[in-house]
Amino acid sequence: MNPGRCAACRYLRRRCPPDCIFSPYFPPNNPQRFASIHRIYGASNVAKLLQQLPSHLRTQAADSLYLEAQYRIEDPVYGCVGLISLLQQQIHDVERQLAMTQAEIAFRARHPQAVESNLLNNVGNPSFSNQASSWFM
Amino acid sequence: MNPGRCAACRYLRRRCPPDCIFSPYFPPNNPQRFASIHRIYGASNVAKLLQQLPSHLRTQAADSLYLEAQYRIEDPVYGCVGLISLLQQQIHDVERQLAMTQAEIAFRARHPQAVESNLLNNVGNPSFSNQASSWFM
Numbered sequence: 001m002n003p004g005r006c007a008a009c010r011y012l013r014r015r016c017p018p019d020c021i022f023s024p025y026f027p028p029n030n031p032q033r034f035a036s037i038h039r040i041y042g043a044s045n046v047a048k049l050l051q052q053l054p055s056h057l058r059t060q061a062a063d064s065l066y067l068e069a070q071y072r073i074e075d076p077v078y079g080c081v082g083l084i085s086l087l088q089q090q091i092h093d094v095e096r097q098l099a100m101t102q103a104e105i106a107f108r109a110r111h112p113q114a115v116e117s118n119l120l121n122n123v124g125n126p127s128f129s130n131q132a133s134s135w136f137m
Numbered sequence: 138m139n140p141g142r143c144a145a146c147r148y149l150r151r152r153c154p155p156d157c158i159f160s161p162y163f164p165p166n167n168p169q170r171f172a173s174i175h176r177i178y179g180a181s182n183v184a185k186l187l188q189q190l191p192s193h194l195r196t197q198a199a200d201s202l203y204l205e206a207q208y209r210i211e212d213p214v215y216g217c218v219g220l221i222s223l224l225q226q227q228i229h230d231v232e233r234q235l236a237m238t239q240a241e242i243a244f245r246a247r248h249p250q251a252v253e254s255n256l257l258n259n260v261g262n263p264s265f266s267n268q269a270s271s272w273f274m
Contacts, residue, residue: 045178050142076198077188079201081204101238102238
């Protein structure tokens with residue numbers, strides 16, 4: 001066994017040539033990284049993808065392929081598209097909360113007396129924002 | 138040419154068997170869908186992935202694989218991991234804006250006189266939020 005072979009060449013049980021396309025991005029101390037990528041994309045597809053990129057962008061490409069492969073192994077149905085949907089929902093929720101809070105400011109500016117007593121008693125109370133938001137819904 | 142072959146079997150120039158694993162998810166009228174997936178994952182990896190899933194989840198899996206393949210073709214370096222980073226940054230920005238707006242409400246509750254004249258003049262003016270936010274930074 002040649003201890004200098006990269007994780008990909010060890011996995012594929014082949015000699016690791018000096019110009020190995022995988023070697024800089026799949027060090028022998030992290031065999032799982034190549035195993036995940038190989039399982040989802042296959043070695044030849046990853047090699048093709050890396051070869052078509054300039055060498056200074058290949059580390060980022062190998063990292064992002066590894067991340068996508070991990071997401072797909074953890075969630076074979078949705079992969080990282082599941083995470084994208086989750087993040088889009090989270091943005092929608094925070095934007096809605098922001099719009100309600102901005103509406104709350106506008107309401108207080110127009111009706112200072114109506115909210116003053118509640119305001120002084122409730123600032124810092126997390127449930128107050130929800131109560132106040134209900135005025136605008 | 139057999140007009141009943143699915144897009145995958147047409148692409149692979151093979152007979153489309155009655156139990157074709159691709160046929161329900163790659164109709165012949167959308168050849169691009171299979172071409173993209175084949176380019177990134179390869180036919181055998183996609184077949185393996187679909188086969189290991191119960192049939193009622195395969196449509197979603199084919200859709201998400203197609204989306205990921207499209208992202209990777211458009212951005213060979215980051216694929217859909219690029220979009221994930223972008224969405225995470227967007228969440229961070231909106232959460233920061235929300236925290237500033239909530240701090241603005243708390244400030245106004247404690248100093249009603251200090252902001253009253255500005256408030257009545259500036260509500261609805263998008264730049265006011267930024268000015269007011271600067272008080273808390």
